[in-house]
Amino acid sequence: MAKVTIKEIAQISGVSTATVSRVLNNAGGYSDKTKRRVLDVLEKYHYQTNVMAKGLRTRQTKSIGVVLPDLTNEYFAKIAVAIEHVLMEKGYSINIYNLSEDANKERLMIRDLESRGVDGLIYVSGYKDLPKKVKYQSIPVVCINRLEEMDKEVPVIESDHQYGGYLAVRTLLEKGSKKIVMLRDERDILPINFRYQGYLEALKEYGYQSDSRLICRIPFNVGHAQEAITTLIENGIDFDGIFASSDLLAIGALKALQIHEIKVPVDVQVVGFDNVTFSQYSHPTLTTIHQATDQLGERASELLLDLMNNQNLDSNKRMVVPVDLVERETTR
Amino acid sequence: MAKVTIKEIAQISGVSTATVSRVLNNAGGYSDKTKRRVLDVLEKYHYQTNVMAKGLRTRQTKSIGVVLPDLTNEYFAKIAVAIEHVLMEKGYSINIYNLSEDANKERLMIRDLESRGVDGLIYVSGYKDLPKKVKYQSIPVVCINRLEEMDKEVPVIESDHQYGGYLAVRTLLEKGSKKIVMLRDERDILPINFRYQGYLEALKEYGYQSDSRLICRIPFNVGHAQEAITTLIENGIDFDGIFASSDLLAIGALKALQIHEIKVPVDVQVVGFDNVTFSQYSHPTLTTIHQATDQLGERASELLLDLMNNQNLDSNKRMVVPVDLVERETTR
DNA sequence: AGATGTAACGTAATCGATTACGTGAGTTAA
DNA sequence: TTAACTCACGTAATCGATTACGTTACATCT
CATH class of the missing domain: 3.40.50.2300 (Response regulator)
Structure with missing residues (x-):
């Protein structure tokens, strides 16, 4: 059950890899007939794109990093889930980096983040101290909850x-x-x-x-x-x-x-x-x-998607998510 | 600040990419002098290997998938953190797939998991119903908590x-x-x-x-x-x-x-x-x-590492983690 | 001296995709 | 009829690494 490659698909359907690729990406430049033939073969052999090959060529990993202070804290976990919910539907996978309290881990995390080439980053700041000298090179970042040092550079989503x-x-x-x-x-x-x-x-x-x-x-x-x-x-x-x-x-x-x-x-x-x-x-x-938390996560994800598509957007964006009162027994 | 590639490093240090690669991977076949020279250049230009290129060639992503029922449940979150803790130190990154209750999401998840080519998978079964027909192709899987359908095929770590x-x-x-x-x-x-x-x-x-x-x-x-x-x-x-x-x-x-x-x-x-x-x-x-939970996560990670290195291991392994009583006020 | 071995490299193929560019067939317009 | 275009592809370079294989220089042995 070895994986079938685009080359084999091409051979079987009697076209070139270029055409298969075009069909895969809905790029046009093929007749309806070939399209259907290729799609059939694709389906029949359970073709799955090799994300690494594609990523190498296109310089996109279709994955985004989520950095947060503590995954076992329900608040952050909920945000992470909301983010995953939005981004997974768009074909992204989520790499979660849980800072815990480990300063050493932060280094590892940053190296990893960079060499994996995530397409974007959501930085959830919280109750822990945060790294000052992280250089988020050239990828889009959005921050959930404000963070003193990033204040001016990165768009922020925060509760009121x-x-x-x-x-x-x-x-x-x-x-x-x-x-x-x-x-x-x-x-x-x-x-x-x-x-x-x-x-x-x-x-x-x-x-x-x-x-x-x-x-x-x-x-x-x-x-x-x-x-x-x-x-x-x-x-x-x-x-x-x-x-x-x-x-x-x-x-x-x-x-x-x-x-x-x-x-x-x-x-x-x-x-x-x-x-x-x-x-x-x-x-x-x-x-x-x-x-x-769901809105914080969703808004951040949507904003990040925008940034990744058209980077012309104002990166000074700021968005405030409303809070509300839940009355229970500790008030009269 | 474009990323520097192995080719550029090679040119600058006056050797071939092959040698740089050998140095990078400690593969031997170079003199101490060249090694030092290459390492210097590597350091100076902040070289970071492109994970996708490397992965394409070696068929390893250095990433593993963690599938779990609900990240906002503290129990699962703790397991995830324990897993991350062990695996990150070994250079792996963690892709968390949170099933929530979404059947549709499960499909997406499986496709994603496969096409990203994670090197291994930890399946944390839980309170939700689980997919029967997931074919975990050829990658090593370990399961935390037993799961009826997988019972015989996959090594399991579970509490007593x-x-x-x-x-x-x-x-x-x-x-x-x-x-x-x-x-x-x-x-x-x-x-x-x-x-x-x-x-x-x-x-x-x-x-x-x-x-x-x-x-x-x-x-x-x-x-x-x-x-x-x-x-x-x-x-x-x-x-x-x-x-x-x-x-x-x-x-x-x-x-x-x-x-x-x-x-x-x-x-x-x-x-x-x-x-x-x-x-x-x-x-x-x-x-x-x-x-x-920490032990569940750690043991599972270690077992997975073993499986990924030498696949000769008995995949019928089972491991029981002890539990203990915490006495507080609801008992006399 | 000539044969042989070995350390230290370099060359080029390869992984699986995308895509710029070229080409031939068919269509349309003058 | 022929020039000009368009459509539907194919060819081949490319992304950034790894690695099998070849080559050179030098040491060692007979």
């Missing part, structure tokens, strides 16, 4: 983080919270900072001052979130609402509240961010800001 | 599902449960059936009869799990332990128990399966059977 933060906090305020904690990743990552801006914006709109004691900057994990809220409680700092910059942190907060027998949402209301699957199963279920 | 089920139920029995519900996926998927066997085995060992009213076969999602347990309660069927074939189902069970104010673990103990991240944040935190 600031409005999300605003929406979360406005909701808390509307439902009666007055002293709202912001529980956030300690690092100055742009999306997180935008959410913080939204927090400030909402407070201001409702005539409240922001209180620096209520801003908790912590490492990104459940334990630290729990600890931070515990500390607030034990220090007797008064609050009746929590906006967590991520559902994971919200979960930690809920734990701390539960241990101290503070009732949610009666005594304290909580709003998270991301709307991960887990948030609908926590106790109580979590009100959160939903990020449309 | 039966022992896991046994361990879960034995733990419940040891800690005082007497009437144990099994909450399981309704489909006859081998891993699930093995877990069920373990359930039976433990009951038998402790001298209990299995009660068919306590075996709940349900569609794989949280809502149905909750519903199933609710039904048991409302029908007055007595039980004091639950073994869920998956953490997700356990979460649904916990919800139902909580709504009916049945205390966990005092009135009912619960053990799940998988040890997903979420299980340590549920309320109460979930005792569960941990699957070593």
Whole structure:
């Protein structure tokens, strides 16, 4: 069952390889009769183009790279799936590069990316630090979520983080919270900072001052979130609402509240961010800001396709995907 | 900054492409002096081999395919990451094919897989139905988790599902449960059936009869799990332990128990399966059977590497990865 | 000295496609 | 009738590597 090549197809159908190739690519320049004959043979012998031969000649691999911080994080996995969904239909295959935390791996990844000659790249930036000196040579790149260093060079698709933060906090305020904690990743990552801006914006709109004691900057994990809220409680700092910059942190907060027998949402209301699957199963279920991961992935893919076809496009494009509020049990 | 080819490197270093190639591949047949000179030029011009040209000639892509049911499921994502970790170090890149539920996509995927000529394939079977008629032609395949149809043809790496089920139920029995519900996926998927066997085995060992009213076969999602347990309660069927074939189902069970104010673990103990991240944040935190996803991925990758190098290996290999119990709050 | 072996290369074919260019047959227009 | 065009192909170069085979120079052996 050795693979059949274009040359053999040509021989069998009594034409040249050029004609077979033309038929394969719908390029015209053949009669209907030959077309049908060639197609028949193609079908009969289960011809499959050798992607490498084609790629060598055309300088296209029909594959694109997706670089992301952590595939086991549902948020990124969902984006990856959305990307795959769009691009696979267009005949592209997806090479996923999972950065994990391995600096060494980043090198390997970049080398690999370059020598494989992917046709395009989607860079999903996230909670990890990102490489500064990656030179994305001449292939089109689009970035999901903003990344300080690339800011000006690469088109970006991102959620409306600031409005999300605003929406979360406005909701808390509307439902009666007055002293709202912001529980956030300690690092100055742009999306997180935008959410913080939204927090400030909402407070201001409702005539409240922001209180620096209520801003908790912590490492990104459940334990630290729990600890931070515990500390607030034990220090007797008064609050009746929590906006967590991520559902994971919200979960930690809920734990701390539960241990101290503070009732949610009666005594304290909580709003998270991301709307991960887990948030609908926590106790109580979590009100959160939903990020449309599917849209992020789809838009990025479509934009990348555009860039790869006509590179005349404005590479300074920026696109904002709306977020929305999912109300569950942690708000009244 | 056009890419430099082997021909140019040859010209610059004053040798033939053959020699450059030999140096590149450490094939011998050149003096130390030339070797050094060529390496210098290679370095200086940042030579990167064109994977497609090389692949065309050698019939190797240095890439492997990973087919899995659902990338957004943490369990599969973790396996994928473990695979990537091993294989990337060996210079392979990973093409992930996410089946989702799309039958049409499966076709596309198979075509793609074949025409790209991946060097090997890791097939992670799971909770979805699987293709029967995939002909994995001549490339090495290894399968993670058993799959009825492939059973005899392909080497398999799997968790010790039966022992896991046994361990879960034995733990419940040891800690005082007497009437144990099994909450399981309704489909006859081998891993699930093995877990069920373990359930039976433990009951038998402790001298209990299995009660068919306590075996709940349900569609794989949280809502149905909750519903199933609710039904048991409302029908007055007595039980004091639950073994869920998956953490997700356990979460649904916990919800139902909580709504009916049945205390966990005092009135009912619960053990799940998988040890997903979420299980340590549920309320109460979930005792569960941990699957070593990293080992599954690593072993599979190593086996695949073996198969790709010396194909003399016994393709009937089977390997079982141990599971273990993680005790948390849902057991006494 | 002449035969033989070997290290260190170079030459050119090859992998499986695409595509610029050439060619012959048939059609149309003057 | 003949020049000019068009259509439907075929020929052969090309992409960037690998590698079988040939060649040269030099050392070794008899």
